[in-house]
Amino acid sequence: MSALRRSPALLMLPACLLVTGCLLLPIAYLIGLSFNPPVVGEVELTTTLTLRNYARLLDWFYASVLLKTLWVSIVTTAISAVLGIALALSLWRTPAQWRGLLVVVVLAPLLVSIVARTFGWMLLLGDAGIINNALIGLGVIREPLHMMFTQGAVIVGLVHVFLPFMVLSVLAAFDRIDPAIPEAADTLGAGPFTIFWQVILPLLNPGVAAGVTIVFSLAMSSYVTPALMGGSSAGVLTTLVYQQLVVTYDWHFGAALVAVLLATTLVILGSVLYANAVRTARWMGRR
Amino acid sequence: MAHVQLSDLSKRYGVFQAVETVSMEVQSGEFLTLLGPSGCGKTTTLRMVAGLVPPTTGTVRIDGRDVTALSAAQRGIGMVFQSLALFPHMTVTENVAFGLKMRRVAPAEIARRVRSLLEIVRLAHLADRYPNQLSGGQQQRVALARALVIEPSILILDEPFGALDRKLREAMQVELRQITRDLHITALFVTHDQEEALMLSDLVAVMNQGRVEQLGTPQEVFRAPRTRFVADFMGVTNFLKGRWSGGVLLAGGGALPGPLQQVGADGSTVELAIRPEEVLLQPGAEATTGALTAAVLQAVYHGTSTSYTLRLPDGQTLMSREPNDGASGYAPLRFSAGDAVTARWRPEAVHLLQS
Numbered sequence: 001m002s003a004l005r006r007s008p009a010l011l012m013l014p015a016c017l018l019v020t021g022c023l024l025l026p027i028a029y030l031i032g033l034s035f036n037p038p039v040v041g042e043v044e045l046t047t048t049l050t051l052r053n054y055a056r057l058l059d060w061f062y063a064s065v066l067l068k069t070l071w072v073s074i075v076t077t078a079i080s081a082v083l084g085i086a087l088a089l090s091l092w093r094t095p096a097q098w099r100g101l102l103v104v105v106v107l108a109p110l111l112v113s114i115v116a117r118t119f120g121w122m123l124l125l126g127d128a129g130i131i132n133n134a135l136i137g138l139g140v141i142r143e144p145l146h147m148m149f150t151q152g153a154v155i156v157g158l159v160h161v162f163l164p165f166m167v168l169s170v171l172a173a174f175d176r177i178d179p180a181i182p183e184a185a186d187t188l189g190a191g192p193f194t195i196f197w198q199v200i201l202p203l204l205n206p207g208v209a210a211g212v213t214i215v216f217s218l219a220m221s222s223y224v225t226p227a228l229m230g231g232s233s234a235g236v237l238t239t240l241v242y243q244q245l246v247v248t249y250d251w252h253f254g255a256a257l258v259a260v261l262l263a264t265t266l267v268i269l270g271s272v273l274y275a276n277a278v279r280t281a282r283w284m285g286r287r
Numbered sequence: 288m289a290h291v292q293l294s295d296l297s298k299r300y301g302v303f304q305a306v307e308t309v310s311m312e313v314q315s316g317e318f319l320t321l322l323g324p325s326g327c328g329k330t331t332t333l334r335m336v337a338g339l340v341p342p343t344t345g346t347v348r349i350d351g352r353d354v355t356a357l358s359a360a361q362r363g364i365g366m367v368f369q370s371l372a373l374f375p376h377m378t379v380t381e382n383v384a385f386g387l388k389m390r391r392v393a394p395a396e397i398a399r400r401v402r403s404l405l406e407i408v409r410l411a412h413l414a415d416r417y418p419n420q421l422s423g424g425q426q427q428r429v430a431l432a433r434a435l436v437i438e439p440s441i442l443i444l445d446e447p448f449g450a451l452d453r454k455l456r457e458a459m460q461v462e463l464r465q466i467t468r469d470l471h472i473t474a475l476f477v478t479h480d481q482e483e484a485l486m487l488s489d490l491v492a493v494m495n496q497g498r499v500e501q502l503g504t505p506q507e508v509f510r511a512p513r514t515r516f517v518a519d520f521m522g523v524t525n526f527l528k529g530r531w532s533g534g535v536l537l538a539g540g541g542a543l544p545g546p547l548q549q550v551g552a553d554g555s556t557v558e559l560a561i562r563p564e565e566v567l568l569q570p571g572a573e574a575t576t577g578a579l580t581a582a583v584l585q586a587v588y589h590g591t592s593t594s595y596t597l598r599l600p601d602g603q604t605l606m607s608r609e610p611n612d613g614a615s616g617y618a619p620l621r622f623s624a625g626d627a628v629t630a631r632w633r634p635e636a637v638h639l640l641q642s
């Protein structure tokens with residue numbers, strides 16, 4: 001026991017082995033593959049190195065898919081953050097005896113299989129779906145609105161799945177706020193809006209940062225929802241990767257796409273989190 | 288500069304009565320302390336005055352005006368919280384300036400007032416620090432400055448010195464008293480420290496289980512506790528049961544020194560309290576009126592004083608504490624276990640308690 005206590009490294013070993021074995025090695029392998037010349041159907045690493053796979057990415061088509069992926073992820077993250085903060089705020093203000101129940105309701109989307117959830121949205125948003133039928137029935141529109149298989153549908157679907165992660169992260173931050181802090185602002189003459197914007201919101205920073213990290217990386221790497229709800233026009237990087245690996249058997253180019261996806265996610269999240277940490281480092285330091 | 292009046296203030300949480308019909312009045316510029324054990328409703332009472340929780344019944348009046356329905360922001364009361372509740376993401380200056388910004392005071396004026404207040408609490412050199420870069424005592428003073436900067440006529444302080452060490456605590460107490468006197472602020476203070484309450488206050492309200500047991504000056508609650516709870520809280524450890532008989536109070540196998548004002552009929556019993564330091568001992572058992580004979584059970588040396596536990600003829604026990612000052616500090620203890628002694632005290636040292 002005392003030996004374990006003296007060396008935390010020893011305690012971290014199993015986790016490190018697991019992460020290395022299950023996560024880092026396959027990714028390293030894939031990245032290695034992306035620097036090999038493309039041979040259809042070939043998945044062995046070779047020693048010939050080339051940048052040809054990456055050169056193909058300079059094509060406007062691939063750049064536009066990357067931009068589209070980024071756009072969808074950023075909008076999904078932003079909407080999740082706004083809704084997540086609002087939901088967490090109302091959960092925070094709910095009396096304790098109801099809160100457990102409401103948290104389960106918020107988590108409900110995670111309990112439903114992604115395919116069932118997606119088909120649910122199809123029933124709602126489809127050309128002959130509930131919304132269109134209702135609007136036509138009410139005489140608001142004549143032609144059905146095209147909502148399913150659009151970028152908007154993908155964003156709606158993603159927000160639906162990822163919102164619970166945001167809510168939980170932000171709720172944790174709410175619970176770390178001393179309830180006397182908003183009360184202090186109250187006695188000093190601040191109204192509810194000022195208290196929210198100037199006192200509560202800044203203190204939610206760590207929770208929102210955690211939520212943004214989770215939602216953005218999940219959105220960038222999401223596959224099922226864009227594939228099922230986006231249709232052909234709303235292709236994102238992951239659907240492209242799938243095509244390369246499964247349809248065209250070009251693992252080398254697919255690996256390059258994976259590398260780009262990974263790098264983009266890491267660079268964007270890294271710089272956003274770093275800028276945020278620099279901005280808040282002085283007051284957030286440990287007591 | 289404000290007169291505060293609480294009438295029949297109660298707060299109920301579900302079936303639990305946290306505060307029960309508290310009525311009291313604080314004159315403008317007075318310092319009132321709520322004193323009582325943990326959970327007796329001190330914070331809840333103050334929060335109702337501040338407007339942070341609505342009372343179940345009763346009213347709060349400030350300068351005669353009923354403010355019960357007003358929000359905390361509208362009451363303009365300065366408050367120092369039990370947990371301080373500083374804004375962690377704001378510097379000392381920003382924390383203190385917050386209340387003035389909410390009042391839309393001109394920036395130049397804000398800067399001037401914040402600076403002058405930081406000088407009063409001696410924090411001017413730390414103006415740009417964040418709360419997490421300050422010591423407990425410094426955070427304390429920021430909280431005080433933040434509450435004072437809005438020039439409140441009423442200041443509420445909820446156990447503000449709980450987390451401080453003794454020395455800092457005493458310095459802050461002196462400072463606080465000076466500031467409220469200088470600015471003529473009506474202060475409502477909470478503590479469960481008896482000494483702190485006596486030191487600071489014009490008025491002390493001793494609370495127990497949601498009720499005010501006694502409201503009076505520090506001397507009154509200390510010298511003339513009216514209930515057993517108050518006496519106990521004020522450090523009185525001697526309680527005796529007595530019986531009236533023709534204007535004389537019989538207790539402990541003898542008649543107590545009088546004259547005492549008889550309350551109730553002959554034969555009725557009464558509980559009384561005596562401070563141990565009021566009980567004077569003489570060697571030898573000598574039963575006279577106004578003195579009780581006793582046997583020493585135990586003698587305990589405390590350094591500056593010595594305490595004796597005595598057994599009275601009727602079986603009740605009594606404590607006596609004598610100071611070890613002057614020559615007696617160097618002499619051996621006057622009594623030891625088994626000695627027969629005579630105990631007496633001044634008539635006014637006896638506090639008759641309400642049952």
Ligand SMILES: Nc1ncnc2c1ncn2[C@@H]1O[C@H](COP(=O)(O)OP(=O)(O)OP(=O)(O)O)[C@@H](O)[C@H]1O
Pocket residue numbers: 300303305323324325326327328329330331332479
């Ligand atoms: N929101 C609440 N819901 C239910 N009960 C409460 C609530 N707030 C306080 N109480 C109860 O009311 C009683 C009085 O609480 P209060 O905070 O006023 O005590 P206190 O005298 O300030 O104690 P302390 O010295 O420990 O701060 C306590 O028994 C507490 O459990």
Ligand SMILES: [Mg+2]
Pocket residue numbers: 329330331369445
């Ligand atoms: Mg309290």
